[in-house]
Amino acid sequence: AQSVTQLGSHVSVSEGALVLLRCNYSSSVPPYLFWYVQYPNQGLQLLLKYTSAATLVKGINGFEAEFKKSETSFHLTKPSAHMSDAAEYFCAVRGGGYNKLIFGAGTRLAVHP
Amino acid sequence: KAGVTQTPRYLIKTRGQQVTLSCSPISGHRSVSWYQQTPGQGLQFLFEYFSETQRNKGNFPGRFSGRQFSNSRSEMNVSTLELGDSALYLCASSAGQGGSSTDTQYFGPGTRLTVL
Numbered sequence: 001a002q003s004v005t006q007l008g009s010h011v012s013v014s015e016g017a018l019v020l021l022r023c024n025y026s027s028s029v030p031p032y033l034f035w036y037v038q039y040p041n042q043g044l045q046l047l048l049k050y051t052s053a054a055t056l057v058k059g060i061n062g063f064e065a066e067f068k069k070s071e072t073s074f075h076l077t078k079p080s081a082h083m084s085d086a087a088e089y090f091c092a093v094r095g096g097g098y099n100k101l102i103f104g105a106g107t108r109l110a111v112h113p
Numbered sequence: 114k115a116g117v118t119q120t121p122r123y124l125i126k127t128r129g130q131q132v133t134l135s136c137s138p139i140s141g142h143r144s145v146s147w148y149q150q151t152p153g154q155g156l157q158f159l160f161e162y163f164s165e166t167q168r169n170k171g172n173f174p175g176r177f178s179g180r181q182f183s184n185s186r187s188e189m190n191v192s193t194l195e196l197g198d199s200a201l202y203l204c205a206s207s208a209g210q211g212g213s214s215t216d217t218q219y220f221g222p223g224t225r226l227t228v229l
Contacts, residue, residue, distance in 0.1 A: 034217075043220040046218075099161050100171075
C-alpha cells in the first residue's frame with residue numbers, strides 16, 4: 001500500500017528565501033509522485049511529477065523536486081520565495097495501475113515580506 | 114483546451130436531502146476521479162470512472178455514488194446528507210487508465226457543499 005507523509009503542516013519563509021517542503025513516501029511498487037498547489041477557494045494545480053525518467057524534476061513557477069529512493073523522499077524546493085507562492089502544497093503518490101492519488105496532509109506555506 | 118469544469122461551485126443543503134454534483138473532464142480525457150476534501154480528513158479518494166465503468170472505490174459509505182456518461186462527463190450523488198458531508202468535492206480527469214507514466218490528473222475548481 002502507498003502512503004505519503006508531509007513533515008510540517010505550516011512553513012513560514014521570508015520573501016527571497018529558500019523554500020523547502022518535505023515529503024516522504026511509502027510504496028511497494030515504483031511510485032509515481034506528484035506535487036500539487038492549492039490557492040484559497042481553488043482546486044489543485046499540478047506543480048510537477050516524478051515518473052522515473054529523471055530524479056530531479058523541474059516544475060512550474062520555479063519549483064523543483066528531487067526523488068531520492070534511498071531516503072524515500074521527494075522534497076519540493078524553490079531557491080527564492082515570492083509572495084505569490086503563499087498557498088497549500090500537497091504531495092501525492094499514485095500506484096496500482098489506477099488513477100487514485102493518495103495525498104499527504106498538506107503544508108501551508110506563508111511568505112513574509 | 115478548456116480545463117475541468119464542475120457545477121455548481123457552491124451548494125447549501127439540509128440534513129437528509131440528497132445532492133448531485135457534475136463534472137466535465139478535459140476534452141479527450143476518459144477517466145474521471147472524485148475526491149473529498151475536509152479540514153479534518155484532508156483529501157480522500159471517493160471513486161474513479163473510466164469509459165462509464167467504476168474502476169476503483171474509496172472507503173466511503175454507499176450513500177456516495179457516481180456515474181459516468183458516454184461523453185465522459187460524470188456525476189456524483191450523495192443521498193441522505195449528514196453534517197459531516199460538508200466538504201469541497203474535487204473532480205479530476207486523466208487521459209488514460211493510470212497505468213502509464215504520462216497519466217496525470219488535472220483537477221477542477223471543486224464544488225463547496227455545506228450541509229445545515
